[in-house]
Amino acid sequence: xxxxxxxxxxxxxxxxxxxxxxxxxxxxxxxxxxxxxxxxxxxxxxxxxxxxxxxxxxxxxxxxxxxxxxxxxxxxxxxxxxxxxxxxxxxxxxxxxxxxxxxxxxxxxxxxxxxxxxxxxxxxxxxxxxxxxxxxxxxxxxxxxxxxxxxxxxxxxxxxxxxxxxxxxxxxxxxxxxxxxxxxxxxxxxxxxxxxxxxxxxxxxxxxxxxxxxxxxxxxxxxxxxxxxxxxxxxxxxxxxxxxxxxxxxxxxxxxxxxxxxxxxxxxxxxxxxxxxxxxxxxxxxxxxxxxxxxxxxxxxxxxxxxxxxxxxxxxxxxxxxxxxxxxxxxxxxxxxxxxxxxxxxxxxxxxxxxxxxxxxxxxxxxxxxxxxxxxxxxxxxxxxxxxxxxxxxxxxxxxxxxxxxxxxxxxxxxxxxxxxxxxxxxxxxxxxxxxxxxxxxxxxxxxxxxxxxxxxxxxxxxxxxxxxxxxxxxxxxxxxxxxxxxxxxxx
Ligand code: NDP
Ligand code: BG6
Numbered sequence: 279x280x281x282x283x284x285x286x287x288x289x290x291x292x293x294x295x296x297x298x299x300x301x302x303x304x305x306x307x308x309x310x311x312x313x314x315x316x317x318x319x320x321x322x323x324x325x326x327x328x329x330x331x332x333x334x335x336x337x338x339x340x341x342x343x344x345x346x347x348x349x350x351x352x353x354x355x356x357x358x359x360x361x362x363x364x365x366x367x368x369x370x371x372x373x374x375x376x377x378x379x380x381x382x383x384x385x386x387x388x389x390x391x392x393x394x395x396x397x398x399x400x401x402x403x404x405x406x407x408x409x410x411x412x413x414x415x416x417x418x419x420x421x422x423x424x425x426x427x428x429x430x431x432x433x434x435x436x437x438x439x440x441x442x443x444x445x446x447x448x449x450x451x452x453x454x455x456x457x458x459x460x461x462x463x464x465x466x467x468x469x470x471x472x473x474x475x476x477x478x479x480x481x482x483x484x485x486x487x488x489x490x491x492x493x494x495x496x497x498x499x500x501x502x503x504x505x506x507x508x509x510x511x512x513x514x515x516x517x518x519x520x521x522x523x524x525x526x527x528x529x530x531x532x533x534x535x536x537x538x539x540x541x542x543x544x545x546x547x548x549x550x551x552x553x554x555x556x557x558x559x560x561x562x563x564x565x566x567x568x569x570x571x572x573x574x575x576x577x578x579x580x581x582x583x584x585x586x587x588x589x590x591x592x593x594x595x596x597x598x599x600x601x602x603x604x605x606x607x608x609x610x611x612x613x614x615x616x617x618x619x620x621x622x623x624x625x626x627x628x629x630x631x632x633x634x635x636x637x638x639x640x641x642x643x644x645x646x647x648x649x650x651x652x653x654x655x656x657x658x659x660x661x662x663x664x665x666x667x668x669x670x671x672x673x674x675x676x677x678x679x680x681x682x683x684x685x686x687x688x689x690x691x692x693x694x695x696x697x698x699x700x701x702x703x704x705x706x707x708x709x710x711x712x713x714x715x716x717x718x719x720x721x722x723x724x725x726x727x728x729x730x731x732x733x734x735x736x737x738x739x740x741x742x743x744x745x746x747x748x749x750x751x752x753x754x755x756x757x758x759x760x761x762x763x764x765x766x767x768x769x770x
Contacts, residue, residue, distance in 0.1 A: 280391075281387065281388060281389055281390050281391045282390070282391050283317075283318060283390050283391060283392075284316075284317075284318065284390060284391065284392045284393070284394065284423070285318040285319070285320060285386050285389075285390040285392070285393045285394070286315075286316045286317075286318060286319045286320070286393075286394045286396065286710065287319075287320055287322055287382060287386065287393055287394065287395050287396065288306065288319060288320070288321045288322070288396045288398065289321075289322045289324055289378070289395060289396065289397050289398065290302055290303075290321060290322070290323050290324065290398045290400055291324050291325070291397060291398065291399055291400060291401050291409060292324075292325050292399070292400040292401040292402075293323030293324060293325050293329075293334065293363070293400060294323075294325040294326075294327040294329055294334075294337075295325075295400050295401075297400045297430065298323070298338075298398075298400040299337045299338050299341060300341050301702050302398060302400060302702070303321075303334075303338040303341075304338060304341045304342050305700065305702040305703050305706055306321060306706070307338075307342055307353065307356055308700070308703055309703060309706060309707065310352075310356050310360065311349060311352055311353075311356075314703075314707060315710075316710050318390065319360065320360050320361075320362070320386070321360055321361045321362070322362055322363075322364055322378075322381075322382075323361065323362070323363045323364065324364050324366060324378060325363075325365070325366065326365065326366050327365070328365065329363050329365070330363060331357060331361055331362060331363050334361070334363055335357050335361075364378060364381060366378075371408055371409070371412045372412055372415060372416055374412070375412040375413055375415070375416035375417040376416040376417070378416075378417055379416050379417040382395070382417070387421075391421070392419075392421055392422055392423040393419060393423050394419055394423045394424045394425075394426075395417070395418070395419040395423065395424070395425045395426070396426050396428065396709060396710075397413055397417075397425070397426070397427050397428070398428045399427065399428060399429050399430060400430070403432055403433075403434075403443075406429060406443060406447075407443060407446040407447070410427065410446070410447055410450050410451065411446075411450060413425070413427070413450075414450040414451065424455075424712075425451075425455060426455050426456075426457060426709060427447075427451060427455060427456050427457065428457045428459055428709060429447075429456065429457065429458050429459065430459050431458075431459070431460060431522050432513065432517060432522075433458055433718070433723055434727065435512070435513065435517060435734075436727060436731045436734055436735065437724065437727040437728055437731040438731075440723055440724065440727045441724060441727075444720045444723065444724070448720065453719065453720060454712075454714065456720075457708075457709050457714065457717045458717050458718040458719075458723065459705060459717065459718075460522050460523060460526055460717070460718050461523075461701040461702060461705065462522070462523035462524075462526050462527065462659075462701065463526055463701070463705070463716040463717070463718075464700075464701030464702065464703075464704040464705040464708075464716055465659055465660070465701045466663050466689070466698050466699075467631075467657055467658065467659040467660075467663050468526065468527055468530060468659065469704070469716075470657070471527070471530040471531060471631075471657065472530060472536075472539075472544075474657070474665070475531075475535075476535050481655070484635070485610070486609075486610045486611070487610065487611055487612055487613050487614045488636075489635055489636055490614055490633055490634065490635055490636065491614070491634045491635065491636045491652065491766075491768075492614060492615045492616070492617060492634045492764070492766055492768075492769070493528070493531055493532070493614065493615075493616045493617070493631070493632070493633055493634070494616075494617040494618075494619065494630075494631070494632040494634065494769060495524045495527050495528050495531075495616075495617070495618045495619070495620075495630075495631055495632075496619050496620075496628065496629065496630045496631075496632060497519060497520075497523075497524055497618075497619065497620040497621070497628075497629050498619075498620075498621055498624040498625070498626050498627065498628045498629070499621070499622050499623070499624060499627055500623070500624055500625065500626055500627050500750075501579060501622070501623065502568060502579055502580075502582065502584065502587075502598070502622050502623040502749060503584065503587065503598060503622055503623075504579055504582060504587050505587065505589070506589075507587040507588075507589030507590035508589045510590075510596065510598075511589070511590050511591070511594055511596050513596075514596045514597045514598075514600075514737065515565075515597050515598055515599060515600045515620050515621070515622065516597065516600050516602070516620075516730060516733075516734060516737070517730075517734065519620050520600060520602060520618055520620050520730070521726055521727065521729075521730045522718075522726070524618050524620060525618075525726055525729075526718075527631055527659070528604070528616055528618065529548050529551055529552060530548075531631055531633070532551055532606055532610075532611060532616070533547045533548055533550070533551040534547055534550070534551070534610070535547070539715065540715070541713060541714040541715040541717075544715050545714075545715070545719045545722055548719075548722055549719070549721050549722050549725060551606065551608075552722060552725035552726060552728075552729070553725055554606050554607050554608040554611075555604055555605070555606050555607075555725070555729050556604070556605040556606070556607060556729075557728060557729055557731075557732055558602055558604060558729055558730055558732070558733045559732075559733065560733060560736055560741065560742055562602060562603040562604070562605075562760070563600065563601070563602050563603075563733055563737075563742055564600070564601040564745070564754065564756055564757040564760050565597035565599065565600050565601075565737070565742055565743070565744035565745070566597060566598065566599030566600070566621065566744050566745050566746070566747045566754040566756070566757075567583075567584050567585075567594075567595070567596065567597055567598050567599070567744040567745075567746060567747075568583055568584050568598050568599070568621075568622065568623035568746070568747055568748065568749050568751075569583035569584070569746045569747070569748060569749070570582050570583040570586060570748075570749055571748040571749040571750050574748075574749065574750050579749075580623070580749040580750050581749075582749070583749065584596070584598050584622075584623070595740060595743060595744060596744075597737065597744045598621065598622040598623060598744075599619075599620065599621035599622065599624075599744070599747060599754050600618070600619075600620055600621075601617065601618075601619050601754065601757040601760060601761075602617075602618045602733075603615050603616065603617055603618075603760065603764060604616040604617075604618065604729070615764045615766065617761070617766065617769060619753075619757070621747075621751075621753075621754065623749040623750070623751075624750070624751060624752065624753075625750050625751060625752045626752075627660070627661055628658075628661075629658070629659040629660050630656050630657065630658045630659060631656070631657040631659065632654055632655070632656050632657075633654065633655040633656075634652050634654055634766075634768055634769070635652055635653040635654070635655070636652075637649065637650045637651075637652055637653075642670065642680055650670065651668070651670065651682045652668070652768050653667065653668055653669055653670075654667075654668040654768070655667050655668075656668070662688065662689065662690055663688075663689040663690075663698065664686060664687060664688040664689060665686070665687040666684050666685070666686045666687075667684065667685045667686075668682060668683075668684050669682070669683065669684070669685060670682050671683055704716070705717075758770050
């Protein structure tokens with residue numbers, strides 16, 4: 279029988295791990311359930327552990343929500359017909375990938391004319407380079423099929439290590455085969471930043487230093503890092519979320535309009551913006567580390583400080599909170615501070631972009647200096663996506679009083695039946711569709727590390743120490759002096 283048709287192999291390396299169990303497999307199931315996976319898609323889990331499809335399924339199922347019996351039946355079919363587990367042999371890494379290749383040839387390439395291969399690296403970053411090499415030498419697709427690699431952050435830990443990894447990867451695979459995943463780029467509100475800015479005529483004329491006083495990216499999580507110390511203690515909050523997720527949000531807010539929405543044009547504009555960003559300096563950084571809050575009855579975890587985690591040393595100086603102020607030296611933004619505040623173990627879960635507009639004296643000013651409440655545009659990333667505009671209005675009634683209120687577009691109210699897809703769903707589909715617009719390009723990554731690396735090295739050398747804050751705090755009060763230095767009273 280002549281092989282016909284195309285199959286798509288999703289090869290999950292390290293499928294026994296946390297990411298595969300909690301994110302990748304549940305997302306693949308969701309795409310399958312919505313009939314969004316390309317035809318003839320098959321998952322091949324590849325790892326060293328002694329597993330079976332049934333034991334893998336047991337690990338994944340707690341992270342999946344099956345709504346009814348029909349879904350249950352489809353879920354059974356997904357596991358029975360579309361997932362297999364292959365244990366890496368005991369040979370060298372080249373032998374392991376050669377035997378994976380043989381299996382693909384025997385099982386799939388005899389049947390299908392072309393078998394695309396998507397290798398998902400759900401592996402510790404220190405093995406990325408050796409695994410990429412073994413794939414290149416033993417397991418790439420042929421006969422016109424494609425090979426793509428999906429890599430998860432962290433992409434290095436500073437400019438040098440990231441550049442080394444990029445150099446090793448680019449010697450093996452071309453840029454259009456490498457998908458560096460920053461899942462924030464798949465979130466609904468980040469997807470909305472460019473349309474909101476450029477499909478409307480309202481804000482773009484104001485979107486610059488003449489009208490905007492400052493921009494803030496705020497990230498608060500109400501839980502700590504308990505149990506993740508093994509990873510987090512080496513990285514800290516700046517490497518964990520600021521240099522990647524939050525910087526991506528900032529770049530989308532600040533970049534110029536791309537000439538098209540192609541991956542090339544959008545990412546060219548992002549890189550142009552990043553190149554205008556000044557390297558962060560020590561004076562523009564304040565760090566914090568949370569301590570246990572014995573008075574709070576909120577939840578058990580809040581009694582423990584960062585260093586109470588058994589996987590963290592008692593003397594750790596790793597920051598769980600950072601306030602950083604970035605500057606963009608271009609005509610649009612010169613003089614406008616970009617503030618990123620990010621903290622674990624805070625009072626709330628709240629991730630927002632906030633644009634603070636300047637105030638000028640006017641007919642309704644409360645004093646001659648025009649020191650009125652600021653108009654603030656808020657794009658809430660999560661929870662519960664929303665766009666909110668703080669404005670001044672006439673209070674309804676006979677008096678001519680002003681009041682401050684919010685014009686709001688709350689997604690859950692406005693778009694009741696909308697399917698707000700999970701970031702991983704969108705990004706996995708992008709990979710099948712060969713769309714790299716939501717993935718991080720090598721030069722973009724290099725610029726992102728260039729901005730943060732000198733300060734990260736100073737932090738690593740103990741030159742910037744974290745202040746303590748209690749679990750459940752709303753802010754780090756030691757950051758106020760820096761905000762005052764920039765006249766950012768509205769952020770206090
Ligand atoms: P794990 O530490 O759980 O590792 C995943 C799997 O990799 C393990 O189950 C193990 O499988 C395999 N593995 C471990 N060491 C080696 C090795 N030396 N050689 C080959 N295989 C090895 O990691 P996660 O699943 O948590 O994360 C995977 C990647 O995703 C990491 O790069 C992480 O930084 C990134 N990431 C994870 C997130 C998460 O939520 N977990 C979030 C964002 C990024 P076995 O022993 O069976 O071979
Ligand atoms: C991860 C970080 O990349 O992003 C975590 O390692 C963080 O520390 C997480 O909690 C936040 O992602 P989300 O999608 O839960 O907001």
